[in-house]
Amino acid sequence: MHKDRRDFIQKVTAAALVGSVAPNVLADQSLAPVDIQTWRNSMKNRGEQEEEILILGAGISGLCAAYELAKQGVKYKILEARSRPGGRNETIRHGSVIEEFDRTSICDFSADRNLYFNVGPARISTQHKRVLSYCNEFSIPLEPLINDNRNTYFSFSPSHSLKSREVYASQRGLIASTLAKAIDQNLTSHLIPNNQNQHMLEMLKSFGELDDNFNFTSSTRAGVAQDSGTFTPEQGIEPTHFEELLQYIDKWKNRIHFEQSLHQQSVMLQPKGGMDKIVKGFTSRLPGNIRYNSKVLAIKRSTDGAEVTYENKHGRIKTITAEKVIVTLPLTVLQDIEHDFSNEISQEIQQAQYSSAGKIAFQSKRFWETNEQIFGGISWLDTDNAQIWYPSAKFGSDLGILVGGYIFGGPAGDRFAQLSEYQRISDAISQMSLVHPNTSDHVYAPVSRSWKNTPYSKGGWSSRPPIEAFSHCDGPYVFSGDHTTYLSGWQEGAIASAHRALELLDL
Template identity: 25%
Template sequence: MPSGLPSALYGWPGLCCIPLKRKNTDRCPASLASLIINHHEDSKAPQLALVASILGLAASLDWKAASNLNPFEKCMEDPDYEQLLKVVTLGLNRTLQPQKVIIVGAGIAGLTAAKVLSDAGHKVTILEADNRVGGRIFTFRDGKTGWIGELGAMRMPSSHRILHKLCRSLGLNLTQFMQYDENTWTEVNEVKLRNYVVEKMPEKLGYDLSHRERGHSPEDIYQMALNKAVKDLRTLGCKKAMKKFNRHTLLEYLLGEGNLTRPAVQLLGDVMSKEGFFYLSFAEALRAHSCLSDRLRYSRIVGGWDLLPRALLSSLSGPVLLNAPVVAITQGIHDVRVHISTSLQSRSLKVLTGDLVLVTASGPALQRITFSPPLTRRRQEALRALHYVAASKVFLSFRRPFWLEEHIEGGHSNTDRPARLIFYPAPDEGALLLASYTWSDAAAPFAGLSTDQALRVALKDVAALHGPVVFRLWDGTGVVKRWAEDPHSQGGFVVQPPSLGHGDEDYDWSFPYGRIYFAGEHTAHPHGWVETAVKSALRAAVKINKHWSRVPSPEKQAILHRLEHIHVSEDVQQQEESPEGHVFVEAIPQVQEHITVETITPGKGHVHVHHQNIPSHVHEKVFPDVHGHVHEKVFPEVHGHVHEKVFPEVHGHVHEKVFPEGHGHRHMHEKVFPEGHGHGHVHETVIPEGHGPLHPGGHRQMEPGSQRHRHMHSSCKGGGGT
């Protein structure tokens, strides 16, 4: 380290050297900033010039050079990051064997994967349980004022180059997100100070700090606590050190090896919002802090974050079905079937068939999907271990941006009141204030409150910082979003407590389960960021394009043929793994159902819904054939059987007997779960983890059973979905 420079300048996460614009001074470590101010006040121009030169040199350091000095960054690097960046830039290789891919979920992961796979030539259909796309990207737009508020994602660190590239490739404009403004407030213990004071003397807030902790900014105190972790990384190596960190909470580390006093830890919880992370694993807390710090530079999308999913949607050529919750996914030898539960009004059931499925639903939504064969025990354990925390936002609309009169042009104020964090819009963004942003346990005070109650709690806390003028200027309106109460996400984001078992290894969700792939924010690190979801989608797309598009058709057919020798059995009384690796599965009950057709076809950024009355059929160009379009009869309602050309075989179309229609009911010739007089059960072997249906040692055989007709109401039962 160059002599004379504060250690905080080179401290982890190593990104604070990148300047964050303030009104007159670049954002830099408090000790160095105070040095500049003191020199300026003493009119020592030569020394000020020297410090400014050093600052300029430090700010110009390349990211890679900084990471060489920073063992934390090196540990948290994605080894495939540059490859994924290349995929965003250049796309995937064009496939010679297009696959019919069904994507569950139209959040940012699902939409990104759909675009990349579609551009490569695959035939993609998206199923979304909600009535909109975007998932946890959700922009509120005030129809009267035109002001916007981000109910979900609102910023991206400058280090997230993949996401920046994706936005630019879609023609979206980015601008700076003001994370820090020195004129904002911190109020704790009924003491209120400007943040430029807190940066220099946090003890003035009433914390009984030790001598070595006094006079340092909260960020610097946190960096001091990481010294032992840096030594562990250098002596143990990245993998062993992160395993060690994964077994302890952040709170345990700060008080133990971090050697901080309890008042200092409380300071970090109150001022840096670390309280919500205290019970995470220390490794998870490190990942979180690498992307969340007032010393980082952030960007936002001009015009609102929802422009990103809209742009991705507009780029797609395949269909997107909204209000289509998936309740079951059934893998066969040659395909995979996705069962969709439709609304009570339409009283219909839909089953889509594809070559592959990519599931991007959140963890809670994923648990509501019935998989046949069931997921492996290890994957089920990993799914149940996902720990989602609550996240809530409360916006208040004011007649004018009163905070500008206090010289606040962005950033956030901190308080130990229920509102916790208050974010201010840019000067030209109106007067819609993010009056409260909370997550984890800090979101509890807003749980269960009515919208009006939540608005008034936040209003009272804002007034405690800015005075009674707040009550006079509030126009009486606002919006509240509690992600834990969202029926599709059921949480804000994933954070992991200390790990238990399995060698402290994180589960690798990138491995497919047969024909089923997984992606989403919960499947990659760091949790809680848009780019993480994008990275997971790109990884899945790369695997799909590589593993399924380059295998010669005869070879693929030969390998799949081996699957036909797998013995499958069913025991509806129990579901457990046998010593041989078999899994007993329960057949999905078949009941009677009338059908109303609701088919959604793509348009440039639009979704067209067509309703057909019974009896009728649909000529649908959902999955065009290589030699021309297909008259698609996915859900035909006719008085007879169906000549089904949805997934034509190599030698021509198929007279499909899966869903033949007879006078308004479905009569099903079903060979997957046949019912016979005492001999219609199915013997199913669990699909090996990571190998997919091409695993040489795994095959499968269906016993024919009887071919009698069955009336069906729904080929899958259960609520929820994605």
């Protein structure tokens, strides 16, 4: 910028602020300040020490702990059972090998960096400042991940699907119409403050798209009559009356207000090119101290700390000692490992309950964009496979990866875990066909993963709140991972717990 332009702005700014009303924006209580550098500076500098920290697990929590230890100049080693880092942060591409307990498959997507499948975490909440801080520190470009799109479908039964926009519009219509009539009939004056009946009625007409008699009969939000709206006035359709859907409330009550929540949002974020850019952000900055294919067998206390026994990639049994051990392994995985953790921790490991989440995806021509104007977002199915995800990026390109099923867990997830690959594919195509009848003409190159059926994960995320014992050291052990926080299933929890682990170690 030319200096004179800069001067101009500064003069203008000074002028603008003279007499401007004092800002009175409420502090956003929801956003605890999380600045990684500030946190880092708050940690004691440990200086040169011989002590070495052992980290079990190279998922996001373990990698973050390692990265921060490296920043502090503390030595560390990581044992990781898989041949890759990231844990559940896994992005599948052309040639990726997908191993489960009873099967191994190879991803058949075309070799194209835009064709990938985030089979684990796939969205970042804008509230998750720790994750965002690391993306910023690692210069990882982020792009929108569309969570809420009214062009998608919402199913109430296998034979009853509506466009999402019709569902949302008609729910608002029913609520607004019922309340407006009650107000109009003077039934609620004791419930409306300051006799604001007229304001409420005016608001409700707009909120629910009501007519002058407070009926919800025609809705342009739900859709417009064919050929109207361009050369003739826009004419709303007669939408589904939501009261007819009330009987199915158990089927939709947990889905329909989804995008209102703080962690789910109508638009979220994703790293361009795959969620594992975050994994690479850490590993590319770590000096190669991760021992892959190293399966922990036993963890026990020793005189100076702890001794961990593991099987290395050659099948040999090894032991490693460390003064402190950061245990990031999922509780379900710890069930199979001999240990001498405290009673509280041991008991929690025994009682662990993990979601049986899974996903299946296909490569396909983007028929959802060209034929149905669906650009990103989710269709909600009333079947085991629960959700279809449409890609949020590279709109208009020829091919895309369609997540044909995102099974959260529960009995559906347990079933998914046990299905043959053939049956997973068959079921997914069948269920997608309920809203996209010609699915089978388009999709190919299927790839699936059940996290419950995946070694070294044995589940999606912990369904139980974290126990208090995770917030203390247990002798030489400190526990980390999203399951030790209330952000179970979120990378933000994994990172927060890694920071806490380092605080607890009091280096």
